[in-house]
Amino acid sequence: MNSPFTPPDFADRLSAFAEVIIRVGLNLQPGQPLLIAEPYEQQGVACCAEVSVGAIIAAAHAAHGGPVEIIWSERDSIRALVEGADQAGFERLVAGNAWRMNQHISRGGALLFLTGSEPRLFAGIPAENLAAFHELNWRHLGPVVRRLVCGATQWSLAPAPSPAWAALAFPEQPEERQMASLWNTVFAAFRVESGHPPLAAWQTQLATLGGLAARLNARRVRTVRYEGEGTDLSVELPAKHVWCTAQLTSRAGVPFVVNLPTEEVFTAPEKSSAEGVVRVSRPVAHGGAVMEGIELEFHAGKVVRSFATTNADLLEHLLATDSGAGRLGEVALLAKDLGEDAAPWQQSRQIFHHMILDENGANHIALGAAYPFCLRGWFKLSANRSLVHVDLPLDARASLVAEAAT
Numbered sequence: 001m002n003s004p005f006t007p008p009d010f011a012d013r014l015s016a017f018a019e020v021i022i023r024v025g026l027n028l029q030p031g032q033p034l035l036i037a038e039p040y041e042q043q044g045v046a047c048c049a050e051v052s053v054g055a056i057i058a059a060a061h062a063a064h065g066g067p068v069e070i071i072w073s074e075r076d077s078i079r080a081l082v083e084g085a086d087q088a089g090f091e092r093l094v095a096g097n098a099w100r101m102n103q104h105i106s107r108g109g110a111l112l113f114l115t116g117s118e119p120r121l122f123a124g125i126p127a128e129n130l131a132a133f134h135e136l137n138w139r140h141l142g143p144v145v146r147r148l149v150c151g152a153t154q155w156s157l158a159p160a161p162s163p164a165w166a167a168l169a170f171p172e173q174p175e176e177r178q179m180a181s182l183w184n185t186v187f188a189a190f191r192v193e194s195g196h197p198p199l200a201a202w203q204t205q206l207a208t209l210g211g212l213a214a215r216l217n218a219r220r221v222r223t224v225r226y227e228g229e230g231t232d233l234s235v236e237l238p239a240k241h242v243w244c245t246a247q248l249t250s251r252a253g254v255p256f257v258v259n260l261p262t263e264e265v266f267t268a269p270e271k272s273s274a275e276g277v278v279r280v281s282r283p284v285a286h287g288g289a290v291m292e293g294i295e296l297e298f299h300a301g302k303v304v305r306s307f308a309t310t311n312a313d314l315l316e317h318l319l320a321t322d323s324g325a326g327r328l329g330e331v332a333l334l335a336k337d338l339g340e341d342a343a344p345w346q347q348s349r350q351i352f353h354h355m356i357l358d359e360n361g362a363n364h365i366a367l368g369a370a371y372p373f374c375l376r377g378w379f380k381l382s383a384n385r386s387l388v389h390v391d392l393p394l395d396a397r398a399s400l401v402a403e404a405a406t
Contacts, residue, residue, distance in 0.1 A: 230279025
């Protein structure tokens with residue numbers, strides 16, 4: 001990042017950012033191999049994210065981790081496959097990547113997914129192409145994700161700043177300032193501040209979120225209602241729901257955090273309960289394109305009306321992916337809306353054009369798959385199932401209704 005607007009302590013903050021990913025997100029163990037990828041849209045890490053990758057490799061070595069592998073993306077090649085509807089070529093690519101990830105998991109390695117570097121990678125490509133390729137991708141990626149969700153190893157998602165993302169997030173700024181502004185935002189979200197050790201700050205943050213989840217579980221909440229401009233949505237929670245945080249534990253007993261930053265607690269709703277309307281407050285990236293101005297109406301848990309000001313056809317294809325795509329798999333609340341102080345980066349109301357940042361800047365819901373660990377006992381069988389999981393940030397306050405005491 002060679003710019004006169006780069007802060008003099010950029011190298012130190014970049015190193016701290018990478019250390020948070022390795023030691024908090026992945027909790028990489030001595031000698032443990034690491035695979036860095038992006039299997040969702042780019043089918044590899046964007047080459048423009050090499051600054052992040054270099055710092056993360058250094059942090060992995062400092063943690064005495066094992067060898068580091070990287071699956072790089074070829075931007076023009078992947079776009080050409082989708083634009084040209086070359087399903088056979090695309091499937092060879094995603095099947096090969098899924099095989100590499102499965103082999104890596106079987107060897108006990110950790111996985112890091114660096115996302116968001118090319119937010120408009122597939123802009124202008126017909127929605128039917130995007131929908132077909134997204135479904136094909138998830139046929140191969142879905143089983144990998146299920147292994148990870150079930151605790152096969154540590155894994156985490158983190159943002160990887162790039163010029164394309166910076167230009168989208170800070171269009172009002174001169175081009176030479178955009179990357180510096182984006183990095184400052186990401187550093188703030190990662191609690192990387194001069195004079196404050198970020199690892200200690202993250203220990204405090206994770207303990208705070210864990211305490212909030214425990215208090216919500218003790219309350220036995222049965223109804224969550226979101227209310228705001230254009231939003232009035234009520235959702236019922238199953239009797240055996242569990243409020244969770246992004247900190248999980250692998251089957252080997254190693255705690256890790258599935259996405260950074262994290263400011264939320266979340267659970268799985270009863271999939272047939274959602275009633276009302278929502279207006280999504282921020283653009284939603286899906287399948288390499290961006291949908292804006294999304295409005296949805298739910299009845300008996302299902303989306304019965306949908307609208308978007310941009311890429312409405314992509315939204316329609318998303319909702320038609322399978323029987324679970326038009327139902328909710330997650331309801332989430334931010335710590336700042338549960339009585340905790342807001343992080344400074346959340347107070348700006350900046351639209352970040354990155355789902356990890358945007359979903360942690362606002363209460364949100366998610367269409368599609370529920371996480372089975374959010375339900376206990378046979379209730380796991382009732383979790384919403386889908387090939388998709390798409391977070392929808394809401395500028396809405398949440399109210400909770402608990403079970404009556406018995």
